[in-house]
Amino acid sequence: MPQLHLDHHPAVTSFFDTQSNTISYVVKDPASSACAVIDAVMNFDYPAGRLSFSCADEIIAHITREKLTLEWIIETHVHADHLSGAPYIQERLGGKIGIGEHIQTVQETFGKVFNEGTAFQRDGSQFDALFSDGDTYTVGGMPCFALHTPGHTPACMVHVMGDAAFAGDTLFMPDGGSARADFPGGDAGQLYDSIQRVLSLPDDVRLFVCHDYGPNGRAIAWETTVGEQRAANIHVGQGASREAFVKMRTERDAQLSMPGLIIPALQVNMRAGEVPRDADGNMMIKVPVNKL
Numbered sequence: 001m002p003q004l005h006l007d008h009h010p011a012v013t014s015f016f017d018t019q020s021n022t023i024s025y026v027v028k029d030p031a032s033s034a035c036a037v038i039d040a041v042m043n044f045d046y047p048a049g050r051l052s053f054s055c056a057d058e059i060i061a062h063i064t065r066e067k068l069t070l071e072w073i074i075e076t077h078v079h080a081d082h083l084s085g086a087p088y089i090q091e092r093l094g095g096k097i098g099i100g101e102h103i104q105t106v107q108e109t110f111g112k113v114f115n116e117g118t119a120f121q122r123d124g125s126q127f128d129a130l131f132s133d134g135d136t137y138t139v140g141g142m143p144c145f146a147l148h149t150p151g152h153t154p155a156c157m158v159h160v161m162g163d164a165a166f167a168g169d170t171l172f173m174p175d176g177g178s179a180r181a182d183f184p185g186g187d188a189g190q191l192y193d194s195i196q197r198v199l200s201l202p203d204d205v206r207l208f209v210c211h212d213y214g215p216n217g218r219a220i221a222w223e224t225t226v227g228e229q230r231a232a233n234i235h236v237g238q239g240a241s242r243e244a245f246v247k248m249r250t251e252r253d254a255q256l257s258m259p260g261l262i263i264p265a266l267q268v269n270m271r272a273g274e275v276p277r278d279a280d281g282n283m284m285i286k287v288p289v290n291k292l
């Protein structure tokens with residue numbers, strides 16, 4: 001585990017996408033105007049095949065209004081439930097798009113599922129930066145690092161920025177438990193091990209989740225702490241065993257249907273948010289039959 005810098009308290013602004021229940025974040029270095037965006041959303045009306053940008057525009061308006069400098073646009077993983085707004089934001093505000101280096105595994109898997117052929121690079125080169133486990137970087141003067149946390153997907157990473165950690169889809173809020181581990185390349189045992197790494201952070205680290213579904217009718221929420229997760233997470237709290245977790249996760253995942261946007265989301269997100277194009281240059285999404 002790289003050195004923690006809990007004396008840096010970034011301001012975290014959240015943005016909620018009601019279509020996919022995704023929370024995106026703008027994280028501001030307390031000592032400068034530098035900021036990072038985590039898990040930005042591009043809106044997609046799948047029945048109509050139409051893109052729009054209200055979620056990303058909200059983030060852009062916030063960064064512009066606050067006169068921030070965007071240094072990083074980070075994807076915690078290849079999302080299956082929404083399309084990434086990263087390139088749309090980068091085009092307008094700059095910044096480097098980064099993801100975990102194991103994106104290469106994800107590209108290999110879904111390159112086959114979508115029969116992408118040789119034009120589709122599987123080396124992560126669509127992204128500006130690929131993070132390895134423990135890589136450190138900065139947002140302004142704020143020290144940050146990435147932890148490899150596979151299980152939900154092979155390329156998942158948790159990003160720790162000062163005293164704030166962005167959990168991606170490892171943990172949900174304590175009453176939501178954990179993310180599914182049944183997508184191609186997912187593994188419930190690996191997810192348990194990854195979650196233990198997150199839970200080994202100090203109690204008072206602020207933890208921000210990527211999704212919330214308001215279980216049992218409570219209001220949508222996204223901020224908790226490592227201490228709260230260790231004490232009260234319904235899947236991994238109070239020292240739940242690996243064996244019990246894998247059993248619970250496997251049984252639960254067998255009941256879940258595929259996210260509504262998984263087919264377009266994977267094709268776009270494995271390309272760092274670029275929509276694939278056909279031979280004539282038209283943006284075009286495929287539907288592989290009986291492959292997922």
Ligand SMILES: [Fe+2]
Binds near residue numbers: 077079080
């Ligand atoms: Fe996810």
